[in-house]
Amino acid sequence: MAQKVMIEPVTRIEGHAKVSIILGDDGRVERARLHVNEFRGFEQFCRGRMFFEMPQITPRICGICPVSHHLAAAKAADAIIGVTPTHTASLLRELMHMGQVVQSHSMHFFELAGPDLLLGFDADPAKRNVVGLIEQQPEIALKGVMLRKFGQSIIAALGQKRVHPEFAVAGGVNSALTIEARDTIRRDLAARIEDAQAGIAIAKAWLNEHQDYADTFASFPCGYLGTVAEDGTLDLYQGKLRLIDCYGNRLEEFDPADYLDYIGERVEDWTYLKFPYYLKLGWPGGVYRVGPLARLNMCSGIATPLAHEEWRQWQQVNGGKPVQGTLYYHWARMVETLYALERTAQILEDPDVMSNDLYVPSDQITRRGVGCLEAPRGTLIHDYRTDPDGKLIDVNLIIATGHNNWAMSRSVEEVAKAYVDGTRLTEGMLNRVEAAIRAHDPCLSCSTHAVGQMPLEVTLLRGDGEVVERVVRG
Amino acid sequence: MVRWSNGWCVAEGRALVLGLGNLSRQDDGFGWYAVNRVRALLGQPPLDDTDDGMDRLGQVVDTAFLPQVSSDLADLVAQYERLVLVDARIGGEMQVSWFAVEPLAQDQPRLLTHDMLPAELLAVSRALYGHAPRTYVVTVPGLSFDFGMGLSNEMATLVDAAGRLCLLLARGKLPA
Incomplete structure (x- = not known):
């Protein structure tokens, strides 16, 4: 039976x-x-609201990655008013996003995964937690706390709030970066990059020591989806969505606004959350993963030097083919943390970042907008449809956990x-x-x-x- | 100002009343209402629904509202002599309850959630900064946690009592 x-x-x-x-x-x-659990409740909650309210409403979905929803909503709102934000606005939004990635990834690695890796999966549960980690390796735990604080400080510097930012609006952002904030972020960057590198070293050491285990633990073939820049390098804020198969072959590269042409959502009667899949391969052949593992698998490189060197080593794990072992997510997560810190430095060096050219006005209502970015956990899609006045009549959110x-x-x-x-x-x-x-x-x-x-x-x-x-x- | 042996300084008598929850999930926003009741009792203007209060710290009794407890709060709470957390809870008698929290590791690791238990935060604070504030949790059972704004009628009637209790505890006075 x-x-x-x-x-x-x-x-x-x-x-x-x-x-x-x-x-x-x-x-x-x-x-x-x-x-x-069901996620559609929030979509219903949003219907009837004005599209320009969404950057403030959607961060309430989540206390961990509110910035991801804030920015995806703003991008969808840009599309509804038919505007491409200025270079400065895009830089500042991406800067905030990098802060989100750093705080979220470091929290996961040092507080949730770290105890497993450093204390052992079978360690006493009373000790296999962040407090146990602090007792045994306080310097490691402190790196995690400092990284998380650093990421939060970037968000707060731009959004005036640690958790629910008021920053990105339809058409741009509502405040410029101050010299004080820029200099504060710069001051701590080098130390935080060292912290991220320490995390990478922990992940790599563990994976090297337990390679057979890591290669077989929850290892299975599937596709991988993520966002790339024009040159194919990893991009967490904007670009095209690239989908590869389990062998690394490129299946598609498409504008996120066209996601419905490529991604279907299967419904099963035993769960409320739908199952996104690649339409052309059908279900279940078209299933894929998102998030750090997927992103390092599908991109053609990383446009910052230290993270790119880590990606090059990543490529060697499986002879240039996608890495399938689920525990490799942890290494990938810290490589992305390093990338986000290096990208933060790049953004702060851009002469346009201090500009006051923040906003493009528009009185147009196109009645549909799709906003997409790479949230820490994976691809996040906000798709809004409005009536002629801009009132939301349909909201579709595909979150990383759904993918x-x-x-x-x-x-x-x-x-x-x-x-x-x-x-x-x-x-x-x-x-x-x-x-x-x-x-x-x-x-x-x-x-x-x-x-x-x-x-x-x-x-x-x-x-x-x-x-x-x-x-x-x- | 009290200087601890490790050099960490704590302002004597300072307290933080920290509301926890999500205003967009009905009764889960109770902490925000309670914190604003405390602010009213202190003669301060309320936090609006997008203001976490973190930019206004520095009073003898500070107030803030956040979605959840997280490790990056460790150095903040270590600066206080007392910490009062106010939050909705699941189930139980429909009244304002309180209990003290000691800095302890969880007896089980966090499984899938991203928040941190108060006891765990205190343990982190003590381990990294040498001090954990005397901490109390004030709770009221929520009736509806679905998406939506506003408290249930039953919970709304308890905001005043919860606010007064928070302030009492923040001032170091335990209720009879």
């Missing part, structure tokens, strides 16, 4: 993620699924097949299932915060629904 192992949160508010591991009659894993929806389930399945033995729910299996999901850095819980933790309930069920065993973590 088929059995199902379920890992689900007990509380309703933090996450709504549930993992089901379905066992066959022989006790082996048949398949696994990650169930994610990675299939990949996270597949990762769980790969890990479960390796670690689930019959009906036993082991700590080792749970640790690794979590690590496989966590490596994608899903944003499951950021819309709402409430006092409490997200415990996981692991339930072993027979095919008829009878509970065989239940384990609660957290």
